[in-house]
Amino acid sequence: MKQIFSKISSFLMAIVVLFSTMSFTVDMHYCGDTLVDTAIFHKVKSCGMEMQKPSIVDCSIKVKDCCSDEHFVIDGQSELQLSFDTLTFDQQLFVASFVYTYINLFEGLEENVALYREYVPPLVVKQIYKFDETYLI
Numbered sequence: 001m002k003q004i005f006s007k008i009s010s011f012l013m014a015i016v017v018l019f020s021t022m023s024f025t026v027d028m029h030y031c032g033d034t035l036v037d038t039a040i041f042h043k044v045k046s047c048g049m050e051m052q053k054p055s056i057v058d059c060s061i062k063v064k065d066c067c068s069d070e071h072f073v074i075d076g077q078s079e080l081q082l083s084f085d086t087l088t089f090d091q092q093l094f095v096a097s098f099v100y101t102y103i104n105l106f107e108g109l110e111e112n113v114a115l116y117r118e119y120v121p122p123l124v125v126k127q128i129y130k131f132d133e134t135y136l137i
Contacts, residue, residue: 019076020076020077021076021077022076023073023074023075023076024040024041024073024074025040025041025071025072025073025074026038026039026040026071026072026074027039027040027042027043027044027069027070027071028044028069028070028071028072029044029045029046029047029067029068029069030067030068030069030070031047031066031067032066032067044069046067047067
């Protein structure tokens with residue numbers, strides 16, 4: 001049971017580390033005020049109603065495009081390793097004493113102790129099971 005719990009907890013901790021270090025982008029495409037498409041890890045598909053850029057340069061007419069794209073970048077944690085030098089002396093003392101007590105908590109026995117090894121069984125004087133047997137002839 002302890003091994004199963006240990007494996008499950010180590011797997012969950014690996015998942016936490018994976019998701020805390022992973023960064024991703026969320027892209028959203030709006031057509032007017034309506035959300036048309038949302039995509040994670042790739043570009044969104046457009047609705048096809050974007051304004052075409054005019055080939056003739058005419059600055060007098062400006063038309064507002066009804067479509068818009070939004071991008072949200074969620075950055076993951078980039079530095080996981082905490083330097084032992086930045087800890088104060090009290091924190092270093094706590095970490096050292098915790099590691100020492102945790103290692104000594106699970107001390108095993110040097111040898112396999114069997115208490116019955118030196119036990120001498122009693123001598124059998126009579127075979128009692130033969131007295132209780134009945135034979136059918």
